[in-house]
Amino acid sequence: MLSAYLIHIAIIIVIYAILAVSLNVAVGYTGLLNLGHIAFFGIGAYASAILTKNDVPYTLALCASGIMASLFGWLLAKITAKLKGDYLALATLGFGFVVYAVMLNWTKLTRGPLGIPGIQKPNIFGWQITGAGSYLIFASVIALFIVLIIYRIVHSRYGKLLEAVRDDAIGAQALGKNIYHLKVQSMMISAFFAGIAGSLYAHYISYIDPSTFFLSDIIIIFTIVIVGGLASLRGSIIAAIIIIALPELLRFIDIPSSMIGPMRQMIYAVILILILMFRPRGIFGRIDLD
Amino acid sequence: MPKKLGIMIAGLALFLLIGGGCSRTDAPTTNTSGATETPAVKDTSPIKLGWLGPLTGDVSSVGTANREGTELAVKEINDAGGINGRKVEVVYEDGACDSKTASNAGNKLINVEKVTAIVGGLCSGETLANTTVAEENKVVMVAYGSTAPSLTTAGDYIFRVVPSDSYQGKYAANFVYSTLGKKKVAVLYAKTDYTEGIAQVFIDEYKKLGGEVVLTDTFLQTDRDLKTQLTKVKNSEAEALYFPTYTEAAVVGFKQMKELGLSISIIGPEGYADPKIVAAEGTHDTMYTAPVSPENESFNNKFMAATKRTDVPIYTTHAYDATKILLETIKKVGTDKEMIKNELYNVKNYQGVSGEITFDKNGDLATANYEIMVIKNNKSEKYSAQ
């Protein structure tokens, strides 16, 4: 007896699971601390929304959202190639903010703060998705594909190369591996799937505006990745369920609404700090953050 | 062990959520899906309405007052015996004047609380975020403050008791050009849905009238340092400044205008009626457009007595009217959602406390009347050409 509300939460969990898994590729497997991951989410969402509003068929728009985001992933990797550690992290944060500022100010393209309302539900080769239930199935299928693809990538020899970049860049370089290319590719892969997640979000909520992609949400995705454990896909998925579902329980206790918002954020922060202090590997992680 | 612990926590969270969700949906709710009232079985379960508005955040001083307007309307109906013997219950959710928060709130109202209809939102972003889910679930929304032009075509189930900004921006432009006689104006607006929309309408109309917009500039709603933008305004040849913004940035802006010695006329939209702006420093002689509200002593007194307030913040009358109209419609046709929607289109010349209300075929107000108010010594009064 699943109520429509649970379906709503389930869709959000699926989307955030994709975001976490894609971020994990960059952070967990390759060691690239990308605090601006939410920018890829936003770029994918806007790309998909703008294209479908201009009568581009949905399947094309979905691919485009991944590709656009991936291009920006390339850009970010190029910009930050020579940075490491907290400098890299802060540069990516800056990138995320600049993307937000463009979304807000480039009104001709994005309508700025007015946002894009009325984004249609997907129509795939004639099959029109209506209603949240079928959307959940659709999103879950996509998520499944994504997780499978990423699983194959990280468990292949290529995946081992990425992990080498994270663990021992100099060693890898000594063996003739092009670190720079690996980093760029990793970022592009990570961004691509985040862009797809963006498209899924936009077509579900049907209204996006820049505030949806503001920096503060990166903390949710990051918390999921860390709690789940770096370099653990299964961890990211389970953590996504925990992190998204738990604060929803707050809705059923009778606290004044003005308190729910801050309390959720505080819960995320506490979970994050506790995990960092007592179990930095997260639930399933195999490695520490450096 | 922690891995197992993780899986257990995830499972527990899901279980609790399903439990929580199911227990809500198992609770007795009203007939919402098409069945008509059968006189034989008297239904005495409460009628559930939803209410959406900013209870936190930038415009919360207005939102919380608007909520009290709705509460007053509901209390009056309930004190008179309710609707056909059923009491009216309202679930109040916070939209925080932000589309993401409002989307979650709207979803909860529609899917968890299963409300019959929604009074809300206040901010255009709050309403826009919920138009699709409202349409899909056939839940009528009667917005009491959303003025963005894009709401006109948002759907059959979306109504509003306030005029679209396409009127207000034009009215302001005409006022500045023709009545005040200022031929050169600067426009400084916040980057939000409401303020950007109305600024655009103002600019288009003002130019059409023949005026010159010497400077257009923007700021983020969260900016607290507008000094450089204001310096640019001061340096331009503007004879007046059109300054659409929400409350917090407005308060900062007025203070800094005073510090910088900016002394041209300032005109703003109806958001200026927020008590916080009226009470702020530097607002003397600031003018703003406001929807014409008939002097309604009895409502004002009634409201202030019930809430112990000393004034009636903007949109409170609209929230009251939106609630009353919805409840009277439900009284007429019952709780069938589609019938409620259809009946609302028949509302003509309803004498509300916020003015006369007639819905056009888009669910917008068919007519809009504005007037100019001016703030003098931290009090609002009607503008007179002298």
Place this chain on the structure above:
Amino acid sequence: MFLQLLINGLIAGSIYALISSGFSIIYTTNKFVHFAHGSTATVAAYFLYWTFSGLGIPIYITFPLTIFVAALFGFLIHLVIYLPLKKRKTSSVILLIASIGIMIFCDNLMQLLFGANVKILSIFPHGRGIEFLGAYITPIQIAILIIVLILFVGLWTFSKYSRLGKIMRAVADNPELAKTTGINSVRIQHWSFVIGSAIAGLAGILIALEHNIEPSMGTHLMIQGFTAAVIGGVTSLPGSIVGAYVLGLVENFGIWWLPSGYKSAIAFVLLLAFLLVRPQGIFGINKGARE
């Protein structure tokens, strides 16, 4: 107009300097980004609001008390959260993430306790600024400028000539080596948090007077504060103040041409630019920003 923009830039720069200087002290000594530094200023501002507007305690008591509370706040964060993490030799990246967690917790706690609405501290009256060659500046703004200048001189002398200052620089350079000469690195790190957070407390007071109080006030300024520290050179204390003025001036002159909506993006663009081209900033020494 040029003069007014210059003044606006200097005032903005002074406010950033208040944040960046405290932050810089902590960063140079501890070598990780203490993002929650902005929250220290926010907590200080709310404390001032509570004691002054709420409890009615006069300012000659609340001002110093606020600074003390800020210092204590910073000290406790270091003691309770950062030190245990550092003992396990965790990387600076984990400490950065932990600091973001602390920042989010504190800002939301303030919102929970005091509400999200902007609070106004009416200690000194606001009015038209003093006119000066066609530009305006208010007494509070003048006071902030002067205080920051004093701070600059103070930090410069402290860092170069005082014993504690020199020891801090030694610890910043090489904590292990410093230990062998008998310096207690942990105690120095404690001091860095105390002093840095005290300056944040001062920042909280001045910003509250100039810009009013809201839960995210400190964090918003952290971005600029951090950028200023990078521009000036994170290893240089007086450099962080110079960087702050550079940032303030570039922002205010920058939006002479750009639409002002991009103002906040300027800080980030400058940050990116410096990180890529000259990560040691104007005055700093290259300390491993790059591979």
